[in-house]
Each structure stands twice: as C-alpha cells, then as structure tokens.
Amino acid sequence: MRATRGTWADEVGKREDALIALRRDFHRHPELSFSEQRTAGIVAERLQAAGLEVRTGLARTGVVGVLRGDKPGRTIAWRADIDALPVTELLDAPFTSGTAGVMHACGHDGHTAIAITLAEILAARRAELPGTAVFIFQPAEELLGGAKPMIEAGVLENPRVDEIYGLHLTTQISAGKVMVRPGPNMASGDGFAVEITGRGGHGAYPHLSIDPMTAAAHILIGMQSLVSKEVAAQETVVLSVGQLEAGTKNNIVPDKAVMRGTLRTFNLDVREQLLGRLQSFVSDMARAYRAEARMDLTMGCPPVVNPERETAFVHRCALDELGEDAVDAGRPVMASDDMTHFLRERPGCYFRVGIAPGHGRPAPHHAPEFEMNEAGLAVGLRLGLSVLRSRLGA
Numbered sequence: 199m200r201a202t203r204g205t206w207a208d209e210v211g212k213r214e215d216a217l218i219a220l221r222r223d224f225h226r227h228p229e230l231s232f233s234e235q236r237t238a239g240i241v242a243e244r245l246q247a248a249g250l251e252v253r254t255g256l257a258r259t260g261v262v263g264v265l266r267g268d269k270p271g272r273t274i275a276w277r278a279d280i281d282a283l284p285v286t287e288l289l290d291a292p293f294t295s296g297t298a299g300v301m302h303a304c305g306h307d308g309h310t311a312i313a314i315t316l317a318e319i320l321a322a323r324r325a326e327l328p329g330t331a332v333f334i335f336q337p338a339e340e341l342l343g344g345a346k347p348m349i350e351a352g353v354l355e356n357p358r359v360d361e362i363y364g365l366h367l368t369t370q371i372s373a374g375k376v377m378v379r380p381g382p383n384m385a386s387g388d389g390f391a392v393e394i395t396g397r398g399g400h401g402a403y404p405h406l407s408i409d410p411m412t413a414a415a416h417i418l419i420g421m422q423s424l425v426s427k428e429v430a431a432q433e434t435v436v437l438s439v440g441q442l443e444a445g446t447k448n449n450i451v452p453d454k455a456v457m458r459g460t461l462r463t464f465n466l467d468v469r470e471q472l473l474g475r476l477q478s479f480v481s482d483m484a485r486a487y488r489a490e491a492r493m494d495l496t497m498g499c500p501p502v503v504n505p506e507r508e509t510a511f512v513h514r515c516a517l518d519e520l521g522e523d524a525v526d527a528g529r530p531v532m533a534s535d536d537m538t539h540f541l542r543e544r545p546g547c548y549f550r551v552g553i554a555p556g557h558g559r560p561a562p563h564h565a566p567e568f569e570m571n572e573a574g575l576a577v578g579l580r581l582g583l584s585v586l587r588s589r590l591g592a
C-alpha cells in the first residue's frame with residue numbers, strides 16, 4: 199500500500215515543473231469567454247495524446263475527455279474553467295499576457311493546467327484505475343455562462359457521471375493551504391439593469407423636464423434599504439451598482455439614465471424575494487419623481503453549496519495528503535461561480551486552494567496586479583489526484 203502511494207506521489211513530483219510551464223503558457227495566451235480556441239486546442243491535443251476519448255466544440259469552446267480505467271467502477275468528473283478576463287496585466291514577467299487587454303486574472307490558467315495534468319497522471323496509470331474519470335473543461339465561467347450549455351450538451355451523461363469535483367485557486371489563502379467547506383461556499387450572482395426614462399431639457403429649467411438622474415440617485419440609495427429593512431438581519435446580501443450612465447453635458451437634463459448592478463446572497467428564498475421586490479420598488483420610486491423605470495434581470499447562478507457527504511470525503515483527502523495545519527473550512531465568499539450548475543445536477547465538492555504570494559498584501563482576483571504563487575499549483579494537483587483516486591477507488 200505504501201509503495202503504491204509512493205509511486206502516485208512521484209507522479210506529482212516529476213510533473214511539477216511542467217505544470218508550472220503549462221500554466222505560464224496559458225497565462226501568456228489568455229482568451230476571453232467563448233473565444234478560448236487556442237486553449238481548447240491544447241487541452242484537446244494533450245488529452246488525445248494521453249489516450250482519452252475527447253469531444254470538442256461543446257458550448258462553443260468546451261472540451262471533455264473521458265478516461266476509462268481498465269477495471270469497472272464508478273464515474274467521477276473533474277471540472278475546470280478555461281477563460282480569461284478583459285483586464286490589462288500590470289505584472290512584469292516573461293509570461294505576462296501577450297494579448298492586449300486580456301489577462302488570466304482569476305487563476306483559470308492554473309485550473310486548466312492542473313486538470314490536464316490530472317488527466318495525464320491517471321491515464322499513465324490506467325491499468326490500476328477502476329471506473330471512469332471525466333474531465334470537463336468549460337468555457338465562459340467569467341460570464342457565469344459556460345456550465346449550463348456544457349450540461350445541456352450532455353457532459354454529465356454517456357458515461358453518466360456519479361459525482362463531480364473541482365477547485366478554485368485563491369489569493370485569499372497562502373500557498374500550501376486549502377479550504378474545504380460544507381454548505382454555502384459562494385454566493386448567488388444575478389445582474390440587473392434599470393432604465394429610467396424622463397424628459398430632457400435645459401438644466402436651468404428642471405421644472406420643465408423630468409429628471410431621470412434624480413430618480414436614479416434615489417433608486418440607487420433606496421435599493422440599499424431593501425437589503426437592510428426587508429431582509430432578516432441574519433442573512434447575507436450584497437447589492438452593488440457598478441455602472442451608472444446618463445447625460446452628455448453639465449447643463450442638459452438627459453432623458454434617460456441607466457444603471458447596472460449585481461445582487462448576491464446564499465439563500466435562494468432571499469434571492470427570489472429581492473429579485474421580485476426590486477422590480478416594483480424601482481418602478482414605484484421612479485414614479486415618485488414623475489419618471490418611468492424598467493428593470494431587466496440577468497439571472498446568473500444560484501449559490502455554490504457543497505453537500506456534506508462529498509465534502510467530508512474531500513476533507514479527509516486533504517487531511518491525509520496535506521496535514522491538519524493546511525486545511526481550514528474558511529468562510530463563504532460573495533463571489534459567484536457557475537460550478538453551482540454542475541453541483542445542482544450531481545453531488546460533489548468545490549474547494550479552494552491557496553496561491554497568495556509570499557510578499558505583501560495579495561491583489562484580489564480580477565485586478566490587473568493579480569499574481570499567483572505557483573507553489574499552490576502542485577498542492578491543487580496533489581489534492582485533486584487524491585480526491586479522484588479515492589472516489590474511483592484506485
């Protein structure tokens with residue numbers, strides 16, 4: 199038993215440099231959501247070379263690789279997201295983004311490299327493998343738009359997946375540590391756009407116009423009171439407006455104002471309550487200022503909730519593989535992830551792996567200064583391998 203464990207561990211050790219090189223290659227060539235052609239091409243090529251059955255072009259740029267072990271068993275999936283963001287990288291390194299205005303600022307380059315390497319390790323030891331491993335490379339996580347079409351394309355069927363696992367690298371924890379948490383982990387994320395229509399005119403005579411800006415300002419402030427006055431204090435909710443557009447000149451009352459924002463929570467009932475309430479609040483509030491308002495919702499995704507049983511499996515793997523000091527339940531985060539769509543279809547666990555740089559305060563994900571401590575990659579690989587092996591029974 200010991201000897202077998204040793205050889206599996208060797209697989210990680212001997213691939214660590216290649217794993218970092220692969221991540222750097224993806225980092226140098228980032229691609230936006232649904233445009234991940236080069237990335238998907240490399241994924242497909244590597245999986246094919248490793249002997250997996252590969253399907254490409256799923257949900258436009260998604261890839262799936264199926265690895266059938268030589269012994270019968272269960273089917274366990276691993277999910278990675280492959281897209282980058284419209285951010286201009288500030289980091290100066292030989293592998294800094296070579297594509298203007300596009301950057302892997304969320305760590306999905308690392309997710310992709312880890313998932314490929316996991317598939318290659320398991321493929322190299324296929325003879326010892328009971329069951330089937332399915333590797334899902336989904337596009338467009340940053341739009342919360344890649345998971346659903348992958349599921350619709352049938353990636354959880356043929357072979358029918360029993361459980362699904364995956365990880366997100368995070369600068370919130372130091373390299374070498376992981377967070378494995380049952381229950382709510384990441385918030386729901388829904389978008390809204392409010393269009394307020396007034397009547398344009400001269401800034402000197404606002405009484406002859408209907409000012410959509412004043413209505414917008416009151417709506418923006420008022421929406422915050424929905425959170426504090428209509429939701430129970432025990433619940434966690436964030437409502438942020440990130441865009442407000444109106445007007446062309448300082449002394450013209452515009453005829454229109456548009457604001458766009460995001461709503462996040464861990465509770466599906468609260469989500470429904472607020473999304474419903476916002477609609478009437480916005481139009482009633484606009485009417486108070488003689489304007490009209492319409493709200494359009496972009497339903498993003500529900501919260502990521504890890505089931506107890508599968509999370510306990512991952513927790514056990516993390517303790518065995520990394521030791522007690524490296525494992526923490528952490529706290530839920532208000533970020534969203536469309537991994538939730540997979541976890542609503544199948545049991546599994548989405549866990550977090552630390553990549554905080556050893557110096558200074560880490561830049562948040564999506565920031566142009568985002569930096570990955572690559573020592574975390576091998577930790578993610580080790581834990582991922584341990585999870586897949588133990589769930590497959592290898």
Ligand SMILES: [Zn+2]
Nearest residue numbers: 304340563564
């Ligand atoms: Zn992101």
Ligand SMILES: [Zn+2]
Nearest residue numbers: 304305306366
């Ligand atoms: Zn991400």
